[in-house]
Amino acid sequence: MIELKVNGHSHNVSAEPETPLLYVLRDDLQLNAAKFGCGLGQCGSCTVLVDGAPTLSCVTPIMLLEGRQITTLEGLGSLEDPGPMQRAFIEEQAAQCGYCIPGMMMRAQALLQRNPRASDAEIRANLEPNLCRCGTHMRILRAVRRAATLIAGPGSSPGTPGTHAASAAGPQLDTSDTDNDAQGDARSRPAHSEKRERPER
Amino acid sequence: MSRILSHKISRRAVLRGTGALVLSFSLSPQAWSQEGSGAQSARRAAAPKPLPGSLTKNPLLDAWIRVDANGRVTAFTGKAELGQGIKTALLQVVAEELEVPLEQVSLVTADTSRTADEGYTAGSHSVQDSGTALRNAAAQVREILIAEAARRLKAPGEQLRAAAGAVIGPNEARITYAELVSPNLLHVEAQPVSKLKDPTLFRVMDRPVQRIDIPAKVTGGAAYVQDMRLPGMLHARVIRPPSYGARLVQLDVGNIEKMTGVVKVLRDGNFLAVVAYREFQAVKAMRALSLAARWQEDAVLPKQARLHETLLGLPAQDQVILEKHESGDRPSQTLEATYTRPYLSHGSVGPSCAVAQLTEGAMTIWTHTQGVYPDREAIAEMLRMPQDRVHCIHVEGSGCYGHNGADDAAADAALIANSLPDRPIRLQWMREQEHSWEPFGPAMIAKARASLDSAGRIVDWEYGVWSNTHTMRPGPAGALLAAQHMERSFPVPEPKPIPQPEGGGDRNSIPLYTLPSAKITHHFLRDMPVRVSALRSLGAQMNVFAIESFMDELALAAGSDPVAFRLAHLEDPRARDVVTAAADDFRWDARPVPAGGHGYGFAFARYKNLAAYCAVAMQVRVDHETGRTRILRVAAAVDTGQVINPDGVRNQVEGAILQSLSWSLFESVSFDATRITSIDWATYPILRFSSVPESVTVRILDRPGTPFLGCGEAGQGPASAALANAIANATGKRVRDLPLNAARVKAAIGV
Numbered sequence: 001m002i003e004l005k006v007n008g009h010s011h012n013v014s015a016e017p018e019t020p021l022l023y024v025l026r027d028d029l030q031l032n033a034a035k036f037g038c039g040l041g042q043c044g045s046c047t048v049l050v051d052g053a054p055t056l057s058c059v060t061p062i063m064l065l066e067g068r069q070i071t072t073l074e075g076l077g078s079l080e081d082p083g084p085m086q087r088a089f090i091e092e093q094a095a096q097c098g099y100c101i102p103g104m105m106m107r108a109q110a111l112l113q114r115n116p117r118a119s120d121a122e123i124r125a126n127l128e129p130n131l132c133r134c135g136t137h138m139r140i141l142r143a144v145r146r147a148a149t150l151i152a153g154p155g156s157s158p159g160t161p162g163t164h165a166a167s168a169a170g171p172q173l174d175t176s177d178t179d180n181d182a183q184g185d186a187r188s189r190p191a192h193s194e195k196r197e198r199p200e201r
Numbered sequence: 202m203s204r205i206l207s208h209k210i211s212r213r214a215v216l217r218g219t220g221a222l223v224l225s226f227s228l229s230p231q232a233w234s235q236e237g238s239g240a241q242s243a244r245r246a247a248a249p250k251p252l253p254g255s256l257t258k259n260p261l262l263d264a265w266i267r268v269d270a271n272g273r274v275t276a277f278t279g280k281a282e283l284g285q286g287i288k289t290a291l292l293q294v295v296a297e298e299l300e301v302p303l304e305q306v307s308l309v310t311a312d313t314s315r316t317a318d319e320g321y322t323a324g325s326h327s328v329q330d331s332g333t334a335l336r337n338a339a340a341q342v343r344e345i346l347i348a349e350a351a352r353r354l355k356a357p358g359e360q361l362r363a364a365a366g367a368v369i370g371p372n373e374a375r376i377t378y379a380e381l382v383s384p385n386l387l388h389v390e391a392q393p394v395s396k397l398k399d400p401t402l403f404r405v406m407d408r409p410v411q412r413i414d415i416p417a418k419v420t421g422g423a424a425y426v427q428d429m430r431l432p433g434m435l436h437a438r439v440i441r442p443p444s445y446g447a448r449l450v451q452l453d454v455g456n457i458e459k460m461t462g463v464v465k466v467l468r469d470g471n472f473l474a475v476v477a478y479r480e481f482q483a484v485k486a487m488r489a490l491s492l493a494a495r496w497q498e499d500a501v502l503p504k505q506a507r508l509h510e511t512l513l514g515l516p517a518q519d520q521v522i523l524e525k526h527e528s529g530d531r532p533s534q535t536l537e538a539t540y541t542r543p544y545l546s547h548g549s550v551g552p553s554c555a556v557a558q559l560t561e562g563a564m565t566i567w568t569h570t571q572g573v574y575p576d577r578e579a580i581a582e583m584l585r586m587p588q589d590r591v592h593c594i595h596v597e598g599s600g601c602y603g604h605n606g607a608d609d610a611a612a613d614a615a616l617i618a619n620s621l622p623d624r625p626i627r628l629q630w631m632r633e634q635e636h637s638w639e640p641f642g643p644a645m646i647a648k649a650r651a652s653l654d655s656a657g658r659i660v661d662w663e664y665g666v667w668s669n670t671h672t673m674r675p676g677p678a679g680a681l682l683a684a685q686h687m688e689r690s691f692p693v694p695e696p697k698p699i700p701q702p703e704g705g706g707d708r709n710s711i712p713l714y715t716l717p718s719a720k721i722t723h724h725f726l727r728d729m730p731v732r733v734s735a736l737r738s739l740g741a742q743m744n745v746f747a748i749e750s751f752m753d754e755l756a757l758a759a760g761s762d763p764v765a766f767r768l769a770h771l772e773d774p775r776a777r778d779v780v781t782a783a784a785d786d787f788r789w790d791a792r793p794v795p796a797g798g799h800g801y802g803f804a805f806a807r808y809k810n811l812a813a814y815c816a817v818a819m820q821v822r823v824d825h826e827t828g829r830t831r832i833l834r835v836a837a838a839v840d841t842g843q844v845i846n847p848d849g850v851r852n853q854v855e856g857a858i859l860q861s862l863s864w865s866l867f868e869s870v871s872f873d874a875t876r877i878t879s880i881d882w883a884t885y886p887i888l889r890f891s892s893v894p895e896s897v898t899v900r901i902l903d904r905p906g907t908p909f910l911g912c913g914e915a916g917q918g919p920a921s922a923a924l925a926n927a928i929a930n931a932t933g934k935r936v937r938d939l940p941l942n943a944a945r946v947k948a949a950i951g952v
Contacts, residue, residue: 038881089415093852097597135888141890
C-alpha cells in the first residue's frame, strides 16, 4: 500500500509501486482529467502538479510520490464551481477535441502560481512540452492570459482582453477580443449546460 | 401539412403515446442498410426523393426530432462530435427552427440503434447534411404543432405563431408543445419544402454560443470513450506485428499468462492481445508478449529517399477529369513545376480506444469511429455475426482529422470481447501503435504546366496529380487490421478513387480560376506501399498547395501582384469577396518590400469547389542561417454560407490553419525497408508553441439565408500554400516539396 495525497485527500493505493501515477489516477481514483497520450513523456496530456511543479504522470511511478501533494485538474474546480483556470478556458472556448487541454491547464496553472504576471513569451515557453493536434494554440494562449487576470482579481493586468469574470455557464460568449466581423456583437445567449449522451451502464 | 390527421388527445394518451413513440421508434427506412453498402446505394438510387440534406436517408420526422410529454425536445443525428463542435451547432439549428429554448433540446449522436445512417462524419459534411436535415425537420415539426394548435383553437394557422416551446394563438391563447404532442403526430414523412425562418428573425443561429461539451472537458468530467468505466470492465492491449505483412512464427505465453492480473492471452493468427484486471497490468503483459513473440518480416517498403519516383513508376489508372480548349491569345511564356507531399500522420494526441461487450450473443461497441454504420458492417462481417447483433455507439475520442486508428481499435476490442462473453473490454492503443499502424494521409505528386500571354493572363493549364486512394474506410471487414491479422483473415479491399465532384486524390485539382484551355488528369495509383486512407481534406491540401504555389510562380513571371493576379482570374463574386477580405485584413497592399528574412504569402481555394471559400494571407520571417521559418501573422477570410455558430467556425478555421502549418513545416512519416520508423513525437515532430504564429485572425463573411457550406477542412490547402508563398517571397527561392522544413529551406537558400 502506498499513500497518495491527491487534491487534498489521502488515498491508500494497492497498485504496484512502479505503476505510473497516471494509471492510478485514472483506474484506482477514477479521475478523468489526466490523459494517456504517449506514455513517453513527450506530449504533456498527462500533466499534473506534484508539490506545485508540473509533472508527467505517465512516466512518474507512484513509489516516488508518497507524502507529496498531487493536484489534478479536478483539484482546480468542478463543473458546478469551476476555478479561474477552468472559467478562462470556457470563456475563451479554448478547446476543440479538448483531449490535451487538461494537461495544458495544469502546466499553465503551475506557471501562474509561480508567476501570476507571466508574459506572453513566458506562457509560450512554458507550454512548449505540451502538444495540441487540433490547432487550438491561439485560444489556449488567450485562455491562459485570461486565467492570469482572473487569478489576480478584478482591476489587474491591464490590456488583457475581456476581463469580466463571468460564471462558467455564463449566458453569452464574449467575443470582444475575437477578430472583427459583424457577428462579433455578443447578443444575449441562453445559458446552456452540458447534456452528455452516455451509454447505459 | 395535409397529411396531418386529427388526433384524440388526453394527457394520459400523450404520456403513454410518447413513451411508446420512443420505444417503437422505427428505423424501417434503414432496414436495407443491413444488406450492405452495395444494396444500399442501389436502393437509394432507385427511390430518389427531393428532400433536403440527410432527410433523404430517413424521411420520418421522428427519426430526427421528438417532443416528449414534458415538452423536452430530443434531436437525433447520425453525425458524430469529433471536437469540431457539431453537437452545439446542431442544437442551435433545432432550437431556432422549432422555437424552443436551447437548453430544452438534447441531442443523440451517431448510434446504430437510435439515429439515422448518415454514413461517415467526414468531408465537412455534417452541417450540410445533418444540419440541413435537422433544420428542415425542426421547421416541419413546428408547423405540424402549429397546425395541431389551429385545429384545437379552431383558428386559422396564419393567426398562430410558435415561441418558447408553445404555440400562441389569438388573444395570446397559449398551448405548449407538451400539450400538443400526441402518439404518431411526428411519425410522418418529411415534405420536400419547409417553411424556414427568415434569418433576420434568428435568435440562436448565427450567434456565438458556448459549446456544450467544453465545461466537462475542462473540469475532469467523463467526456471520452477513454473515460468509460463499466462494471466488471477489463483492460486489454494488442501486440501488433512489427511491420506490414509480418507473421507470428513463435510465441511462448507460459510465463505471461501467470503474470499478476492477467486474465487472458488471445492469439488468433497474427492477432495477439492480452487482457488484465488493471490497465498497467495489461501494459506490462503487452511488453512481455512483445519480447516473447518472434515475427517473420519482409522488406516490403520503398526507399524513402526515392519515394516519389517509386510512386510515379507504379501503374496508374488515368482519368481526365477536365478538358477544354478555347482559342485564346498566343502564349508568350510557359512554366512547369512539380510538387510533392510525403505521407502524413493524423497523430491524434490520444491513441485510439474502444470498449466492447458481448452479451447474450450480441456485441455492443463504444467507439470514436467516424461511421457507426459502416463500422458495424465491417465488425459484423469480421465476427461472422449478423449485423443486427452488432451495435455501435459513438463516444468521443481524441481529435480525429480523418480515418485514424478508431475503427481498428473498435475491431480489436470486439474481437477480444468476443472471446470473453459478458466482460466489458476497454482496449487502448499505445502511442507507437497509433503512429505506426494508423492509415496515413497518402504521399502525392502534382505536375503543373501553364502558359501566359503577353498581357500576363493564363491561356492554358495542364495539371496531373498522382495519388493512392484517399479512402480505405470500413464497410468491408478487410479494411480492419484485426480482420487482416486474424487466422481466418479477410483480404484488404480493392482501393477505389472517389469520383468528382468531391474527388479523393483529385479533390480541388480543378482550379476555380478562369482558364481558357485546361487539361486535368487524376493518375490513380492502385498499389499502396504504405497503409493509407482519409486525412482531413484528402487530396485538397496537396492540390491547393501545388496550384496556389504555381499561381504565385505565374504571377511572378507575369510581373503581377499575387492577389491582383488571382483576382484577374476569378469570376465567382463570393470567391473575390473572400480574397479581398483576407487581403484587406492583412493590409496586403500596404505590406513592406520583403527584407530581413520577412516574406508575405497569399492563397485561396473553395474547398471541393463546392463547400466553404477560404483565403489566407501570411507573414513569415525566415532565418537565413538555419532555414527555420517563424510565422508572424495570419489573416484568413471564410465564407461558409449561412453561419450557425460564428465562434465555432472561427475555432475550426483557426485549427485548420494551425494544423496545416504543422503538416507543412514539420511532418513526414518515415520508414526503412521493413518498418515505419516515425513511431512517436520524437521521430514524428509536430508544431509546438515555439512555432505558433504571433497572431491569427479569421473573418467570417456572413451570407444569411444561403445554404450551409462545410468549413471544417477549408483552411488546410490555403494555409499550406500561403506558407510556401511567403517563404518564397522571403528567400527568393521556391521550395516545392513538403514539408518546408528548415533543412529544405536552408538547402534552397544555399550558403
